[in-house]
Amino acid sequence: MTAPVPLLSVENLTITYASDAGPVQALRAAHLTARAGEVIGIVGESGCGKSTLASALINLLAANARVTSGAVRLRGQDILTLPEDAKRAIRGRHIAMVFQDPMTSFNPVLPLGAQLTDFQHHLPQTRAEKRTRARAMLARVGIPDPDLVLTRFIHELSGGMRQRAAIAAALLMTPDVLVADEPTTALDVTMEAQIIHLLRALRADHQGTILIVTHHLGVIGELCDRVYVMYAGQVVEEATVDDLYHAPRHPYTRALIACDPAHLETHTPVLPTIPGHLPDLTAPPPGCSFANRCPLVTSRCHTAPPPWVRLSDTQAALCHEVAP
Amino acid sequence: MLTYTIKRIGLAVLILFLVMLAMYAMVFVVPGDPAAVALGPRATPALKAELITRMGLDQPLYAQVWNFFRNAATGDLGFDVWSKRPVLSMILEVFPNTLILGAVALGVALVLGVSLGCLSVIWRGSLIDRVLAILSVSMISVPSFVIAIYGLLIFSVWLGWLPAIGAGEKGDLGSQARAVILPAFAVGISWVGYLARLVRASMLEVMGANHIRTARAFGLPEGRIVARYALRIAIIPTIAILAVGFGSILSSAVFVETVFSRPGIGSLITQAVAKRNYPLVMGTVLFMTAFYLVVVTAADLLIARLDPRVRDVYRS
Ligand SMILES: Nc1ncnc2c1ncn2[C@@H]1O[C@H](COP(=O)(O)OP(=O)(O)O)[C@@H](O)[C@H]1O
Ligand code: SF4
Ligand SMILES: [Mg+2]
Numbered sequence: 001m002t003a004p005v006p007l008l009s010v011e012n013l014t015i016t017y018a019s020d021a022g023p024v025q026a027l028r029a030a031h032l033t034a035r036a037g038e039v040i041g042i043v044g045e046s047g048c049g050k051s052t053l054a055s056a057l058i059n060l061l062a063a064n065a066r067v068t069s070g071a072v073r074l075r076g077q078d079i080l081t082l083p084e085d086a087k088r089a090i091r092g093r094h095i096a097m098v099f100q101d102p103m104t105s106f107n108p109v110l111p112l113g114a115q116l117t118d119f120q121h122h123l124p125q126t127r128a129e130k131r132t133r134a135r136a137m138l139a140r141v142g143i144p145d146p147d148l149v150l151t152r153f154i155h156e157l158s159g160g161m162r163q164r165a166a167i168a169a170a171l172l173m174t175p176d177v178l179v180a181d182e183p184t185t186a187l188d189v190t191m192e193a194q195i196i197h198l199l200r201a202l203r204a205d206h207q208g209t210i211l212i213v214t215h216h217l218g219v220i221g222e223l224c225d226r227v228y229v230m231y232a233g234q235v236v237e238e239a240t241v242d243d244l245y246h247a248p249r250h251p252y253t254r255a256l257i258a259c260d261p262a263h264l265e266t267h268t269p270v271l272p273t274i275p276g277h278l279p280d281l282t283a284p285p286p287g288c289s290f291a292n293r294c295p296l297v298t299s300r301c302h303t304a305p306p307p308w309v310r311l312s313d314t315q316a317a318l319c320h321e322v323a324p
Numbered sequence: 325m326l327t328y329t330i331k332r333i334g335l336a337v338l339i340l341f342l343v344m345l346a347m348y349a350m351v352f353v354v355p356g357d358p359a360a361v362a363l364g365p366r367a368t369p370a371l372k373a374e375l376i377t378r379m380g381l382d383q384p385l386y387a388q389v390w391n392f393f394r395n396a397a398t399g400d401l402g403f404d405v406w407s408k409r410p411v412l413s414m415i416l417e418v419f420p421n422t423l424i425l426g427a428v429a430l431g432v433a434l435v436l437g438v439s440l441g442c443l444s445v446i447w448r449g450s451l452i453d454r455v456l457a458i459l460s461v462s463m464i465s466v467p468s469f470v471i472a473i474y475g476l477l478i479f480s481v482w483l484g485w486l487p488a489i490g491a492g493e494k495g496d497l498g499s500q501a502r503a504v505i506l507p508a509f510a511v512g513i514s515w516v517g518y519l520a521r522l523v524r525a526s527m528l529e530v531m532g533a534n535h536i537r538t539a540r541a542f543g544l545p546e547g548r549i550v551a552r553y554a555l556r557i558a559i560i561p562t563i564a565i566l567a568v569g570f571g572s573i574l575s576s577a578v579f580v581e582t583v584f585s586r587p588g589i590g591s592l593i594t595q596a597v598a599k600r601n602y603p604l605v606m607g608t609v610l611f612m613t614a615f616y617l618v619v620v621t622a623a624d625l626l627i628a629r630l631d632p633r634v635r636d637v638y639r640s
Contacts, residue, residue, distance in 0.1 A: 060540055092542035097541050099541075105534045107539070107553050108631070110552070115539075118542070118548075121545075153632045155636070156636075169542075
């Protein structure tokens with residue numbers, strides 16, 4: 001018996017950006033799998049390559065990006081090598097994205113209703129019918145006066161309403177894969193709680209898979225089933241949310257958990273951060289990327305790339321010092 | 325939108341008022357009495373006295389200013405010192421020529437400039453883009469009198485295709501059209517280069533914006549994205565620059581009309597200044613200021629229609 005084909009998988013994905021300082025290695029052999037019904041978290045500090053991975057998932061990389069190896073498979077089919085028309089047919093309809101900053105992610109000079117109608121252009125319905133669908137979706141994400149919001153411009157809405165509108169836009173086509181890049185970063189704590197609440201309600205009746213990209217562990221704990229931890233363009237640990245919090249294995253994951261405000265024993269005025277910096281991604285170190293910040297570092301960490309060690313069915317880490 | 329419209333028009337009226345005040349003050353700051361300057365040193369006292377009463381210069385200052393504003397408000401810009409004809413009708417007689425010149429120059433600049441700009445966006449970084457860049461910069465830097473004189477030399481004198489002087493026969497559209505080609509190119513050519521660069525820059529900026537990425541993420545066709553999502557924003561700086569540029573187009577018309585002996589506001593004001601014909605100078609300047617304000621205000625209102633953020637700045 002062969003394993004069923006996962007809904008979404010990323011294999012060995014390596015992406016570089018052309019820059020004046022040389023190619024920036026934003027993703028190095030990144031990988032993940034997501035099955036229908038799962039909510040997956042992707043977590044890591046800023047600059048770890050999370051947004052690059054998200055852009056690759058919707059097939060919209062920056063002009064200076066180059067995929068040097070790997071694949072993104074939707075139901076087994078590699079979508080990175082499709083012709084442009086076929087890519088366009090998948091975007092929005094099968095894979096949709098909630099962008100990082102809803103203020104700049106909507107067109108500033110078109111009313112929201114016009115944009116939400118345009119976004120359904122894959123559908124055969126009339127514009128009036130699409131507008132009705134858009135209205136229903138706005139109501140569904142908890143916007144109190146959807147008719148009014150359809151006539152508004154994005155700058156006329158509050159931060160929370162903008163984020164809800166962005167989520168409504170992504171859900172319009174009932175996509176198989178919903179990618180949310182930092183869905184709560186632009187919001188204050190109350191708004192954040194409301195959006196998390198909304199996403200939880202939506203996950204209950206979403207058939208496909210949801211990928212939540214964030215540098216905020218609290219969001220992961222509230223929403224996700226499984227997590228991929230990223231560091232310097234690599235996936236360094238894969239775990240269930242329970243294991244992430246209670247049995248993290250990679251030293252970077254442990255450091256992240258130790259810095260999470262929810263896990264602090266005493267309240268400190270200054271949030272702790274992991275000391276040190278990300279390595280220069282134009283020239284990543286030959287050994288482990290985390291070596292310059294790792295408390296468990298040994299000499300081989302500086303010279304040999306760490307192996308991907310499978311620890312259980314659901315947990316694995318990229319480290320010399322872990323063993324099942 | 326209504327508040328915005330009222331505020332913009334109010335502002336235009338206020339500016340016009342201040343310009344009129346400044347203009348009137350200027351006549352008094354310039355040494356010598358206006359009647360003597362206008363009539364020259366050999367005028368008889370009787371002639372001078374007659375002109376002074378006709379221009380109302382014997383009345384108290386506040387009455388003069390009041391009359392000036394009241395007359396201007398009713399469209400009475402005074403009388404020409406020499407021909408005694410109403411200034412307004414003299415202006416209206418030649419103004420269509422200048423307007424046609426300006427409009428054709430602008431139209432040429434707009435059509436060529438926007439299309440060249442879009443071409444270099446589509447083929448950005450290619451050889452075509454680089455050739456267009458060089459072409460645009462040369463069009464910007466060649467002075468319009470060089471274009472005017474070489475245009476005259478090549479197309480009128482050597483080839484004999486286009487008339488060298490005048491605005492064409494009255495009532496004969498063909499000859500009027502031929503007469504406007506050379507002056508319009510002389511005025512408009514540097515604007516072609518300028519607009520091409522501007523459109524290219526604003527188009528590239530907009531196409532890199534997050535919301536364009538969103539539209540692509542929903543699989544919208546590229547043509548639709550350019551036409552509906554990008555151009556609407558990218559055209560805004562072009563409209564703003566064109567409205568302001570219309571002022572400079574009208575001032576280059578002063579010079580081009582002289583070179584081509586073309587009747588128009590430009591030649592009218594040149595002659596009036598040369599003869600110290602105060603009412604005509606003041607009337608023409610006032611008329612052009614008012615016209616310029618109308619153009620700029622109309623452009624601002626158009627921009628506000630295209631961009632809701634502009635109107636909201638005024639709402640709060
Ligand atoms: N268009 C780009 N050109 C060059 N470098 C980029 C570009 N986009 C991102 N990067 C670089 O790639 C790395 C990963 O960025 P990103 O994927 O945005 O990370 P994250 O979302 O985790 O903060 C960073 O070092 C960033 O500076
Ligand atoms: S490989 Fe070495 S340096 Fe890297 S995380 Fe593991 S112990 Fe730390
Ligand atoms: Mg990011």
